[in-house]
Amino acid sequence: MRLKDLGERALLRKLAPLGYPQEAPLPPGDDAGGVWWEGVAWLLKTDGFSYREVALAGMGPFEVGWRGVAATASDLLAKMGRPLGFTLGLFLPPDLEEDFALALVQGAAEAARRLGAPLLGGDTNAGAEVALTVSGFAQAEAPLPRRAQPGDLLYLAGDRWGRTGAAIRAHYAGRSLEAFPRIREAAFYPLPRLELLALAGHLRGSLDSSDGLAETLWQLSELGVRVELEALPLYPDVLAFAGDEEGAQELVLYGGEEFEAVLVVPLEAEGEVLARARAVGLELFRAGRVGEGEGVFLRGRPVPRQGYAHF
Incomplete structure (x- = not known):
């Protein structure tokens, strides 16, 4: 084949x-x-x-x-x-x-x-x-695999969600990023979060997001769980670039090259995880939760599986 x-x-x-x-x-x-x-x-x-x-x-x-x-x-x-x-x-x-x-x-x-x-x-x-x-x-000391259980919470670490997707979109559309310095910075000089290490021992699982958030969440769902997204981080500059909320959501879900982490947090560990993140200045966004079943959904609607693939 x-x-x-x-x-x-x-x-x-x-x-x-x-x-x-x-x-x-x-x-x-x-x-x-x-x-x-x-x-x-x-x-x-x-x-x-x-x-x-x-x-x-x-x-x-x-x-x-x-x-x-x-x-x-x-x-x-x-x-x-x-x-x-x-x-x-x-x-x-x-x-x-x-x-x-x-x-x-x-x-x-x-x-x-x-x-x-x-x-x-x-x-x-x-x-x-x-x-x-x-x-x-x-x-x-304790490497963290891709892992999730029904009842766990989903958090997105960092602030490049949608911004790298906007920069990629600008590239192919021939749009200038002069008015969007944070979008340009996110795509040109992404730096993974050393602050993630402060959360070691308090997470259920973690996945790198590089091929797009939707694809990353589908990889999590393949473990035998249902991913229920309740909200997405929609930053003002991404909304301004996209022109509307629907377009901004698409950039967050399918942008790619974020080099950020999707974190699976046990419900009982949420308070400790948030406290540790605040202490080291790590931005976390609660995006949803893990349930029984399969697939990825945003406020009850299926999220199509799309993302970067080499072949």
């Missing part, structure tokens, strides 16, 4: 278990993999992408290098892993200017520095087009 017919999610379900250890701290196919070593989980994540797929209008190599580290770190932090280091693999056309390659690595190094972890070198290869592969490793 051709990959375009199989689809990315079905392909990943076939690939993820291959060679994966049964005693691993996270199940195959989660946001990161890992091994136990002396009672501590060492997590590893690798992300790859071509430059032309992620470089929005106005972005340069510095921003794309930054984005690569952000994507990898977001997966690790969603699993309660503290980043310890990153490596960068580059595929570069031979006629590329030296300054371009330097800026790619400088952007990656700056994002890593802000996350408290070094950039530890990598590899360079000749390629027909610019492409990057970023690997990151992290340490977690």
